[in-house]
Amino acid sequence: MSLYPEQSTLKPKDNPSRGTVIRQALAAAFPYTIPIFAGFWFLGITYGIYMNVSGFSFWYPMLMALVIFAGSVEFITVNMLLNPFNPLQALAMALMINARHLFYGISMLDRYKNAGWKKFYLIFGMCDESFSINYSVKIPEGIDRFWFMFFVTLLNHLYWVSGATLGGLLGSVITFSTEGLSFAMTALLVVIFLEQWLKDSVHISELLGLGISLLCLIIFGADGFIIPSMLLLLALLTLLRRRMEYPADTDCTTGEAA
Amino acid sequence: MTLTQQIITILMVAIGTMLTRFLPFLIFPAGKPTPPYIRFLGKALPGAVFGMLVIYCLKDVSIFSGNHAIPELIAIAVTTALHLWRRQMLLSIAGGTICYMLLMQLAF
Incomplete structure (x- = not known):
């Protein structure tokens, strides 16, 4: 069940034109992407x-940003382009670094349902921030809501x-006086985490996410902690399934667990 | 590396990334009912994922050297306090970020 039931069919009474619907969605989406603009320009220029x-x-950063649209993996690809040709390693690396997208x-299975032609782009552009x-x-x-999500994704893509x-055009000409600006991304995620916390009645998932990831970061280090964190989180959430109730979707607890 | 090899390398990275994004939608198409366990994961995972992403943002901050993560912790505390007080996303993010920039440029 979606959290926003039937919202896509909710439209003002006077049946606005397609152009108005699109413009309103863009205007509603833009404010949410401002922190991403700060973060993506800083990181993108870097x-x-x-x-x-x-x-x-x-051309390289421009086209790579366009077709890959996943920050950390693009930085690493630079290094791979400077080393001997190894396409399978490139594929494996992309799969591992971006495995979190599976989650x-x-x-998003429900939320992107019925998005029509926009669904392809919504999935294509589902980076950490758009998600x-x-x-x-x-x-x-x-x-x-589909135009809203479309514009969130598109604006983020454009910023990146x-x-x-x-950055590719200006090269090392720029000097930064913007040290610390990229913290906008961290702050955004802290806020989103807080919102999720306030929304959920049980906080097992949030606490596990913080605790397990921190533990894995300490054990496996910055370059290798995501996969072990994901596996552990998946295992623990599965084990704790019966203790976590999601009233919006009773199927969750009465299905397999019974 | 030749230009062709460069293009192939970039395409492989793009394909790998897209696989991680499209796979759940290909395995559980919209037309068929999604298994209850996957629906449960869809509800239970986001909280954990957002927690993981907060840690991911901070992964290169060292607790044991440099500034001992003090500026990050202060800025996160400011962001959290602002958000619990006014619950306005942009205000909390701007406040936390400005606080962090001031700390990094002036104090640390």
Whole structure:
């Protein structure tokens, strides 16, 4: 069951034109993407500069930002492009670093349902930030939720591509006086985490997410903690399934567990 | 690496990334009922995932050296306090970020 039942069919009484629906969705989506703009421009420009000083023209960061659209893996790809050709390693690395997206997809199965042609793009552009906003934001009444989620994804994508391109063009010419700006991304996730906390009546999931990830970070280090964290979280949530009740969806507790 | 090899490398990374995003939707298509266990995961995972992403954002901060994560912890406390007080997303994020930038540029 979706958290926003029937919202897609909720439209103002006077049956606005398609253009109005689209414009309203864009206007509603934009404010939520402002912190992403700060974070993505900072990181994107840094990434573009990194590619520039590694000897690549701006086409590389621009096109990679466009077709890959996953920050951390793009940084690592730079390194792979400078090393001997190894396509299977490239594939395996992308799968491992981005394995967390599997969790996003599972969480979004319902929410992206019935999105029509937009569904492909919504899934294609489901980076950490787009997922976090599209999952957590309570979309205002009367706003078409698929257009809303589409614009969140599109704006984030544009910020990332433009940032990477700009960095690639300007190279090492820029000097930053913006130290610490990228904290906007951390702050965004802290806020989204808090919202999820306030929404859930049981906090097992949130506490496990923080605790297990921190534990795995200490044990496995920054480059290898995501996969063990995911496996442990999956195992523990499965074990605790009966203790976690989600009133919005009674099937959860009466299904297999009974 | 030749240009072709570069293109293949970039495409492999793109395909790998897209697989992780599309796989759940391919395995559980919209037309068929999703198994209860997967529906449970869809509800239970986000809380854990957001917790994991907070840690992920902080993964390169060292507790044992440098600033001992003090600026990060202060800025997170400010973000949290602002959010619990006013519950306005942009205000909390801007407040926390400005606090962090001031700490990094002036104090640490």
